[in-house]
Amino acid sequence: MKYSLYNLVKNSFSYHENWEKAWSSPDLKPEYDVVIVGGGGHGLGTAYYLAKEFGVKNIAVLEKGWIGGGNTGRNTTIIRSNYLWDESAALYNHAVNLWEGLSSELNFNVMFSQRGLFHLAHSVHDMQEITRRGYSNYLNGIDAEILNQDQVAKKIPHINVNGRYPVLGALLQRRAGTARHDAVAWGYARAAENLGVDIIQNCEVKGIDISNGKVVGLQTTKGSVKVDKVGLVPAGHSSVLANMAGFSLPINSVPLQALVSEPVKPILDCVIMSNSVHVYVSQSDKGELVVGAGSDAYNSYSQRGSFDMIEHMMAPLVELFPIFSRLKMLRSWGGIVDVTPDRSPIIGKTPVKDLFINCGWGTGGFKATPGSAHVFAETVFRGEPNDIAAPFSLERHFSGALVDEAAAAAVAH
Amino acid sequence: MSNQNRTIYGGKVNREKPINFVFNGKSYIGYQGDTLASALLANDVHLIGRSFKYHRARGILTAGSEEPNAIVQLGLGARTEPNIRATEVELYEGLEASSQNCWPSVNFDIGAMNNFLSRIFPAGFYYKTFKWPPSMWLFYEHFIRKAAGLGQSPTAKNPDRYEQKFYYTDITIVGGGISGLLAALGAGRSGCKVLLIDENPELGGYLLDYNFSINEKDGKKWLKKIIEELDGLANVTILKRTTAMGYYDYNYLTALEKVTNHHVEFSNTLPRERYWRIRSKKVILAQGAFERPLVFADNDRPGIMMASAGQKYLSRYGVLPGKSVVLFTNNDHAYLTAFEFVEKGAKVTVVDTRDLLNARISEKCKLLNIKVFKSYSVIKTYGDKKVNRIEIQQVDKNQNQLTGEVENIHTDCVLMSGGWNPAVQLFSQSRGKLKYDLKINTFVPDKIIENQKIIGSNNGQFNLQENLNESFEAGIAAANELNFNSVEKVNWTGKEEIEFTHSDVEPYMLGKKKVTKGSKHFIDFQNDVTAADIFLAQREGYISVEHTKRYTTTGMGTDQGKTSNVNALALMSHIHNKPVDEIGHTTFRPPYAPQTIGAIAGRSVDKLFDPVRKTSIHEWHVENKAVFEDVGQWKRPYYFPQNKEDIHQAVKRECLAVRNSLGILDASTLGKIDLQGPDAAKFLNMIYTNAWSKLEIGSCRYGLMCNEHGMIFDDGVTSRLGENHYHMTTTTGGAARVMSWLEEFLQTEWLDMKVFCTSVTEQWAVLSISGPNSRKFLEDLTNIDLSKENFPFMKFREGEVCGVKARIFRISFTGELSYEVNVPARYGRYVWEKFMEHGKKYNITPYGTETMHVLRAEKGFIIVGQDTDGSVTPSDMNMDWIVSKKKEDFLGKRSYTRSDTVRHDRKKFVGLLVNDKKTILPEGSHIVEKALKQPPMKMLGHITSSYYSPTLGYPIALAMLKDGISKMGEQVVVPLMNGKIIEATVTDTIFYDKEGKRNNE
């Protein structure tokens, strides 16, 4: 049933008892053309585009827990495309373009809210960084405005521009913003299922069967399955899956935490990121401040972080917004992020034939979800990456052709 | 009339001490010892706020920290605070509070319209609509945002102060109810260091509100004695008004202590709250349990509250919340409250879902004239802003149906009890595993992970007698396990008039059909999640508990589901016809209760947010009107304006002074690392790209450090002081990073190397003097022979300067004859002043970082982090000469053979001169292949450094340019954001003194 105001009103007469399942829970079939491992936004989206744009019929998404339960449902939902390097700009901007039509495309409101994002600059060096990135964005056709201190103070009520590290300026991307994370997983799942994709939860992949260098099947907690092609999209557990297939990845898995405050009436209507003071914050539609910062120092798969990271989020938050000091932290949580040496993702082929991987999104892949899924679907379908995906091959870690966003801009998320 | 609901006697409030307070603009009087909630109830105020989504009238549900409904805006101005639970606020003189989420007032709230439209607002409605047209979402969202949120954020800076405390103890006990107290006593008598934490202002927990006996005597007196003994034990620390918030790995607890929140005056000496960070060898959880609401239609009206809350308001505060009371229960224990209410003059009717009743209870009810409807359920309630009538109907448990006539009862207060849920949040945070207990129908602790015990009703044990002895023994055992001697066990006989029995969680499944049709059976009060919403979520496939939670938002309010979780799970179990264990539960995450952000930030605010590092000469710079720049934590003079000069004028003057005579720079912030050990040279060979084995004692060498990818990450000059002794300098901003880089390799990769690294950045003040007159100037002040022959470029000498022991390095970052004079930091300012005095004849000119940048750019010297960005190799910077071809290995080496690093069209470091000789290119602007009217334009590189050169009289720039070396002399274009296009010529990077004569003088 189509989601619309009309149907909402209509269904209210039957007490909403006639809505269909957004997605069902079919049994695992013995054989698939394509299996996607990992039911996060990237995996579900890949399945959706494979079915929708490439007409693949027999697809399954295997998720070891509940869909969206990985980083997709744990992130601070910042979406932007103002990356420094051309390669990243192309990839993330492809995503932002898709974000803009995603609610209609999926017939599911993912609440993509382009409320604008400010990267604050606190030193001469920061100003140089945002200017360079702003120029690079501008020349790549990505919206960028470089603001001075007065403009920042005017545009962001209540910000403290005269703190220990004064705000000297900011890089503003108006097309940036946030979206509702769960809705992205659910929307893709529902739309994918409508196209015949099997979404199978509580199904963990435990082994990868390879014959003559080609992937042929998967061992799962729900039995084994034959496959023609496999796309691995397991985020924090990428190295674990790669191990099963006999290769290793240049990835560290570390906890990244985030938290929300109690909900309050609207007080902050844009997204703020500061690298030097190190915190980022936005206010959700529910009214909660959504806050994040750096990742934990130790590798882990535990989805738990340590408290000092929380302290290191709260002090910068109060420094930038002294008015938030009396608000209360309501809930904190952690996700396991897969970090590559250059902080750019790995999309493409693996040493195993017909086994593809999309991972390494680390602390900042939510924003890429539709773009990543879209280019990865094409990669899986054609067996070769397209122009946008090509620079992000696993191979670059051997050739040295890194897309080093970390080094140059040191901006994560 | 005031305090009309106050009983004539009873309660523990101090009736001698009236307290004035204001709620929604109206003045009221309460008593010392009241909470805001009890004082409001005493004054017959039941309507406290409006709910999140439907703006339903809401009152007071509980009497503690689990309250979902009675949340208010507390205080005014900069001290206002949203979402404060009225049930926890201790009344103080002048307190002002108001309702939230309502407009224009809580009584007449426009938003209440939502309640009438609620049929089209089921769970997740927003996912199904507001999608069209896409461009309108921001517009819709504006209204959604306005409607959401609860209270208001303050809009002024918080005037209050928060402290933090680290604490180490043998045993931390969370919860000061009877179990916690006795555990503390057991451990305390054994001599352990014990920390006992309770969130309430008074110890005693649940037993404070109920009658019980110990050894057949009044239990309250016994309780008092226990607390007195604990107070007297020096090894026991008691923290009241303190909530344990987070339970992290290895028994690391965080707790928030309210220090002055309940006082009128804001203390100048005490913080408002204190944040505790506690490490303990053992933790004993004794947090007790929360009473569980029952789920029936319109169970959210003001006047409907938990039975235990009614009990507490009556017995502790002397407040009778209603005169004509209905108790709706599924267990025996709640009858105690019915009896108490009758005793204090209320008329009580009981609706019990069970058909069999304990004979003693039946008898007592008869005696007290309490009418009991057995096997009945409340099915609906009425009343606009407060409950005034309920409907009840008989229950047919076998058929799982309601049967018979609907009967009406008029009432002004409904007390409900659906059993009890242990407060397992902290236990669960500590990774403890839960299991579902079918007898008491709730989750109880199962498997413990940490070094921990969990006792009393927190552990699902509700029998007083058993708790007494087990808790005390748990305390002794904990001490024992930490090697403290055992103390004698004690046998108490404890009795409550009515013992806990098991309780079911079923009433909402009665009349299952009705649940989804129209009327609202609330599960999560604060987030307005109804049973119908849970049904809807299951119907639509949001079946995993996490999906149900996220789709309906149940358990996501500020109470974090303390009253709602178990009911939601039990309902899911019912819908799927599966045991609750198989449904599972969501993860409990810190904090246990909302905690003040400012308290977590503690003293890391304002000036203390991050330390300010100052050189020993800093005050001189301040006195001489330097403008400062933040470089990492350091404050560095940016420039020294004289007589209203702007930055350009000042920098011009400073530059020319250095080129023509003598300048002085405070270079103390440069990172300095002292390296010692027999393997120091070997180590340097690995760390730097060039060769170090042959560096002689007394010589200096410039080095580049690269990461594993072969990319430049720091640079500096390292000098050999002795056989196995080196002095390394790093960039100011990179000092700490380099230090940990060195340590990382020494500690994890090259364990066999004998090298010690010591940061000596702050031990030395560095005065860098530069300019053609620097030798002449310095000669007068030192015993070191400065002659060109005896002290050539890139050498180091020790001696005295101005009578102070000094190290002089003859190195230059300006291209002029320069000396870096290092003196112990405490002499920094002394020597600086001597220099200034003696330098007058050379017009000695202090200069800042900007001049330093300009001077080095004129010479084409790189600044790591400005001209490089972590993606450039030494070769990209035209510095192949610094990469050893002979060394077997060094960090980055393997990368220089990678296909991308040997690529010929990589970006190279070049100079740029603008053709108009006027425009200063913005640092960060880009060179494009072809300037077009509009982006996109293909980029070839970017401007890394750009200045007006006072020495040359025109602007110069440094840039990274694709295949730059082969573009020497070519024209390039730089489009600016304002539409201008700047043309420039590619040159090499050295603009001044290309032969490098000046510093070799």
Ligand SMILES: Cc1cc2nc3c(=O)[nH]c(=O)nc-3n(C[C@H](O)[C@H](O)[C@H](O)COP(=O)(O)OP(=O)(O)OC[C@H]3O[C@@H](n4cnc5c(N)ncnc54)[C@H](O)[C@@H]3O)c2cc1C
């Ligand atoms: C706290 C936090 C804040 C963040 N903030 C932002 C932000 O503001 N902006 C942004 O753009 N990004 C952010 N990110 C990063 C972002 O969340 C991720 O990059 C992105 O969501 C990754 O999506 P995914 O679909 O690849 O991974 P996931 O959503 O993690 O999905 C991977 C799935 O694979 C499943 N899986 C793993 N192993 C197996 C197996 N063996 N068998 C079957 N299934 C398996 C997992 O259960 C999981 O559901 C943040 C991340 C965190 C943790």
